[in-house]
Amino acid sequence: MKELIINTLRSNEILSQIQTCIQGELLEVHGERVLTFNNKLGKGSLRTIAFDRGVSLFDCNITLAEEAKLIFISKDLSPIEFIFISEGYFTYSSNNMEDDTRIEQFQNTIIAHKRNAKKTFLFPKDKSLKISFIRIDRKAYLLKKNNNISRLNQFLISLFTDSEGETTFKHVGNYSLRIADEIKLLNNVDTTNGMLRSLSLEGRLYLILAMQLLEHKNFEENMNIPEVISKEDILKIHKLTTYILEHISDNIPISTLSSASGLSPKKLQLGFKILYSKTVNEYVRQLKLEISKDYLKNSDMSISEIVYAIGIKSRSYFSKIFFEAYGILPTEYRKHLKNKNSSLP
Incomplete structure (x- = not known):
C-alpha cells in the first residue's frame, strides 16, 4: 500500500x-x-x-x-x-x-x-x-x-x-444521478477561450454545490429515496440513460425500457421521478430537445433531418414542444445563432 x-x-x-x-x-x-x-x-x-x-x-x-x-x-x-x-x-x-x-x-x-x-x-x-x-x-x-x-x-x-x-x-x-449528470457536464466544458471556460466551470460548480446542499436539506427532512429504490436499481437506471441516448432516434415504449433495464415499469417510473423529477417520457423528450439544440448549433442539418435524427413524430410537433421548452421556434433559434451578437445559450 x-x-x-x-x-x-x-x-x-x-x-x-x-x-x-x-x-x-x-x-x-x-x-x-x-x-x-x-x-x-x-x-x-x-x-x-x-x-x-x-x-x-x-x-x-x-x-x-x-x-x-x-x-x-x-x-x-x-x-x-x-x-x-x-x-x-x-x-x-x-x-x-x-x-x-x-x-x-x-x-x-x-x-x-x-x-x-x-x-x-x-x-x-x-x-x-x-x-x-x-x-x-x-x-x-x-x-x-x-x-x-x-x-x-x-x-x-x-x-x-x-x-x-x-x-x-x-x-x-442519498444517491443522485442528477448531480452525476451535472458533474459530467462540468468535466466536458471544452471551450478553448480561457475566460469563457472559467466562467462556464464556475457556473457549473455553483450549480452542483446548490444541488448538494438541496440533497442535504431533503435528507434532513426525511425526503429520502424510498426503500423500494435500491443502489442496484439506481445503477440500472443510470445505465439505461446511456441506452436511451444510443437509441434517441427511436420511439421506445416503456415496456422495452423496462426489459432493457430489468426493472418493472412501475419501479422505472418511480426511479426517474425520484432521481430526475421527471417521468420516463418527460426525461426522453427533454433529452431529444437538448440534442436538437446541439444539432441546430453545430450542424448544417435541416429541421426535417433533425426531427428524424431525434425520433420526433412530426416537424410541427417538434416546433411545438421546442417552443414550449425554450420560448422560441427552432427556425428562429437557428437564425439567432447566426448572429454573432446573439446572447442565446
Whole structure:
C-alpha cells in the first residue's frame, strides 16, 4: 500500500505534494493546475481550480495499480468539502470519528473535521475512480457578498461560521444521478477561450454545490429515496440513460425500457421521478430537445433531418414542444445563432 502524507489543506499545495510522491507532469493553464501520471503507481489526472472567496475544485480521474492512503495532517482550519463520486468508491476516516465510512458511487457526501484532526482517504487498486471535491474555505467564503448562509439550516450555519474548527461533520446522503449528470457536464466544458471556460466551470460548480446542499436539506427532512429504490436499481437506471441516448432516434415504449433495464415499469417510473423529477417520457423528450439544440448549433442539418435524427413524430410537433421548452421556434433559434451578437445559450 502506498501512503502519502499531506501537511497542507490548500488545494494547489496538495497537488504539488502529491506530485512529489507520485511524480508525473504538473502543468498550469488559465488558472487550472493539472497533474498527469502514468507509471508503476497507476495512471490518470488530478486537477485543481481556485475561484473567488475560498471556493475551489479538486477532482481526479485515476486508476491505481496499488491501494493508496492519502493522510492529511494539518493545524489549519479545514475546509468544508462537498464530495461526489462519478465512478468507483473510497473509504474515509478521521481520528475524531468512530468508524470508517465507505463512500459509494453517486452518493452525495459533505465532510468537515476539527482543527488538528487527521483525516484519511483510502483508494482501491485496479478501479476507475472519478471523484470531485468542491472545497469551501469558511473564512474566505463568509466575506462573499450575498453568501446567504442564513438560509441554510441551523447546523450548517454553525458549520460555516465555525472559525475555530471545533465541529466535526459528516453527511453521507442519498444517491443522485442528477448531480452525476451535472458533474459530467462540468468535466466536458471544452471551450478553448480561457475566460469563457472559467466562467462556464464556475457556473457549473455553483450549480452542483446548490444541488448538494438541496440533497442535504431533503435528507434532513426525511425526503429520502424510498426503500423500494435500491443502489442496484439506481445503477440500472443510470445505465439505461446511456441506452436511451444510443437509441434517441427511436420511439421506445416503456415496456422495452423496462426489459432493457430489468426493472418493472412501475419501479422505472418511480426511479426517474425520484432521481430526475421527471417521468420516463418527460426525461426522453427533454433529452431529444437538448440534442436538437446541439444539432441546430453545430450542424448544417435541416429541421426535417433533425426531427428524424431525434425520433420526433412530426416537424410541427417538434416546433411545438421546442417552443414550449425554450420560448422560441427552432427556425428562429437557428437564425439567432447566426448572429454573432446573439446572447442565446
